[in-house]
Amino acid sequence: MSDVTFLRLLQARAIDELTPGEREQLDLLAAADPRRGAALAEWDVVHEVLADERALRQSLQPPVEPIEEAAQGFVRLQAAAARAGERLRSQMVAATLPRVVAAAPARRSWWLAAAALLVALSCWWLVGRGAAPALDPNVPQDRRAGGNLQLVLLEPVLTASARTIRWAPVAGAHGYGVVVVDADGNVVLSRDVTLQKSTAWELTPEQFASLRAQVRLALRVSALDGAGIAIGSSGDLALSLR
Amino acid sequence: MPSVLTHDSAGSGPADLLLVQAALRGDVAAGATLLDRLGCIVKFVWRLNQRLGYQLPAEGQEDVVQAVYAALWPRLRDFTGHNALETWVFGFCRNCLRSEVRRRSLHARTPSLPADQLDQLHPEFEPPEDLLARRERLEALQHELEQLPAEEAEAVRLRHLEGQAFEDIARARGVAASTIKDRCYRALTRIKDRLCRRHVGGEES
Numbered sequence: 001m002s003d004v005t006f007l008r009l010l011q012a013r014a015i016d017e018l019t020p021g022e023r024e025q026l027d028l029l030a031a032a033d034p035r036r037g038a039a040l041a042e043w044d045v046v047h048e049v050l051a052d053e054r055a056l057r058q059s060l061q062p063p064v065e066p067i068e069e070a071a072q073g074f075v076r077l078q079a080a081a082a083r084a085g086e087r088l089r090s091q092m093v094a095a096t097l098p099r100v101v102a103a104a105p106a107r108r109s110w111w112l113a114a115a116a117l118l119v120a121l122s123c124w125w126l127v128g129r130g131a132a133p134a135l136d137p138n139v140p141q142d143r144r145a146g147g148n149l150q151l152v153l154l155e156p157v158l159t160a161s162a163r164t165i166r167w168a169p170v171a172g173a174h175g176y177g178v179v180v181v182d183a184d185g186n187v188v189l190s191r192d193v194t195l196q197k198s199t200a201w202e203l204t205p206e207q208f209a210s211l212r213a214q215v216r217l218a219l220r221v222s223a224l225d226g227a228g229i230a231i232g233s234s235g236d237l238a239l240s241l242r
Numbered sequence: 243m244p245s246v247l248t249h250d251s252a253g254s255g256p257a258d259l260l261l262v263q264a265a266l267r268g269d270v271a272a273g274a275t276l277l278d279r280l281g282c283i284v285k286f287v288w289r290l291n292q293r294l295g296y297q298l299p300a301e302g303q304e305d306v307v308q309a310v311y312a313a314l315w316p317r318l319r320d321f322t323g324h325n326a327l328e329t330w331v332f333g334f335c336r337n338c339l340r341s342e343v344r345r346r347s348l349h350a351r352t353p354s355l356p357a358d359q360l361d362q363l364h365p366e367f368e369p370p371e372d373l374l375a376r377r378e379r380l381e382a383l384q385h386e387l388e389q390l391p392a393e394e395a396e397a398v399r400l401r402h403l404e405g406q407a408f409e410d411i412a413r414a415r416g417v418a419a420s421t422i423k424d425r426c427y428r429a430l431t432r433i434k435d436r437l438c439r440r441h442v443g444g445e446e447s
Contacts, residue, residue, distance in 0.1 A: 014434075015426045016402065046434045049379045050402045056380065057403065060289050060332070068288065073300040077284045080304040084311035085277045091315050096268030228267040229319070 005029065006036055013043050096230065151221050151234035158241050163203040165219060165239070172231065173223035181236060183216040196224065212241050259323025266318060282328050283310050286335040294380070295373045296343050309338040324396065336384060382440055386433045394429035397422050402430075 009026040012018045018026065030040040068074050152168040165178075175196035180189040189211060191201050203211070211217060218236035225231045261279075264272035287306050291298050298306070313334050321330060387395050400406045401422065408426075412419040 011427065014430055015423055017423075042434050042438055046430055046437060047402075049383045049437065052376055053380055053383055054403055054405070056290075056293055057332075059293055060286055064285050068285075073303065074284070074288055076300050077288055077303055077307055080307045081281065081284045081311070084308045085280060088280075088311050088315055089273060089277060092265060092273050093268065096266070227263050227319075 010039060010043065013040065014046075016047060151237065153219065153237050153239075156237070156239060158203070158208065158239070160205070160208060163205070163208045164200050165203070166200045167221060169199050170223045170232070172225070174226045175224040175228065177222040177224060177230065179220050180211060180239065181218050181220055182214050185236075188214065188217070196228075208241065214241075217241065255323040255325050257323075258327040259321060262318055262321045262323075262327070276327075279327050280311070280314070280331065283307055283331060283335055286332055287339060290335060290339055294377045295370070296339065296377075298339070298343060298346070302342055302346060306335070306338045306342045309342065310334045313338060325399075340381065379437070382437055383433065386436050389436075390429050390432065394425045394432075397425035398429045398433075401426055 006026070006029045009018065009022055009029070012022060013026060026040065030037040064074075151170065154166040154168060155162065155164065158165065167176075170176075176191075176199065177196070178191040178201055179187045182188050189203075189207060217239045219234070219239045220236055221234040222230045223232045223234075258279075261272055261276055265276040284307060287303055287310070290296070291303055291306075310331070314331070317334075321327070387398065390398070397411065400411045401408060408419045408422050412422045415422075
């Protein structure tokens with residue numbers, strides 16, 4: 001029998017495709033030559049390790065047994081997982097909810113000062129750079145998440161006969177989450193999610209009437225990526241109703 | 243054939259992808275289901291610690307569980323749905339457990355529990371030196387799998403760890419079975435060479 005036969009069978013062994021008869025033939029060829037024997041042994045080791053790994057994974061599969069659940073260490077792990085799970089839940093919620101909670105009264109002045117500083121820095125950035133900031137499509141989405149975006153409001157003044165809010169499309173956005181907030185930052189109206197892709201929001205006469213009662217209003221637009229995840233927020237844009 | 247690491251309530255990879263995306267969009271029900279599915283973390287950490295004889299104490303295992311959750315959060319957006327959620331999470335559990343063991347410098351020690359206690363931990367008792375050797379080989383395999391190109395690693399995982407037929411893997415990916423066989427052969431050859439080098443020279447990478 002030739003080396004060609006041995007190599008063909010060894011390749012089949014490599015991907016675990018040997019029939020029992022072929023395995024016998026391979027063993028005979030390997031027994032006749034120590035170099036062949038060593039080559040076969042190397043593949044046998046690989047498949048022993050793979051079999052060990054399969055067995056390990058299988059052993060993790062069965063549902064938790066009562067004796068495990070009763071173990072003090074297991075109970076501690078479950079408690080740790082519950083705490084970590086709660087943190088994860090909070091992180092998921094915080095990443096998706098619009099920022100509707102007003103700052104606590106005691107801290108409001110601090111937040112106002114920070115906001116003013118942010119506005120001043122934004123102005124400096126705009127003037128200094130001479131170009132409007134925009135979402136950089138080259139930057140990964142997770143790096144952009146939560147960043148501010150420059151939103152151009154096309155019709156900032158609404159009237160009873162022109163009740164449509166429009167804004168310019170944002171580069172990289174697949175949709176928009178839109179809410180109207182009052183002077184305290186509370187959401188008073190939010191756009192139906194079925195309209196998510198549109199860059200316009202036509203208020204019904206009833207919605208317009210309800211908003212008209214408010215003294216000061218602002219529009220808050222979140223740009224969303226293809227998965228519906230916020231990639232930037234406009235902050236609060238002044239909105240007037242006449 | 244489903245992954246060996248999934249359970250009855252587990253979905254397929256694509257279904258799990260939709261679940262993760264919905265949870266990330268703020269869908270409360272999807273978030274609750276996702277957290278429920280992540281309950282497998284406790285089982286994986288607990289059993290891996292026993293099966294591989296790490297002997298990590300309870301507080302160490304708690305640290306691992308916390309580390310897995312912490313590592314998952316920034317990576318949830320990277321979940322591709324190529325594997326079931328549990329299979330994906332299993333990798334985090336294993337890596338975090340190994341890191342914690344290394345951090346505590348326990349990895350070099352031979353298990354030293356009395357035989358009767360080892361017997362309780364592992365129903366099929368094996369001598370400590372065998373357990374240590376087996377663990378080192380499994381860690382080496384895991385390390386080598388992580389170094390492989392994604393397509394090759396996936397082929398090995400599906401065929402040689404989950405037992406799927408070459409034809410089924412090929413059909414699901416729209417390629418010829420020979421392509422999957424080639425990927426497996428290339429990957430296993432790399433693994434063999436590296437395992438042999440480790441065995442001979444103790445090389446780490």
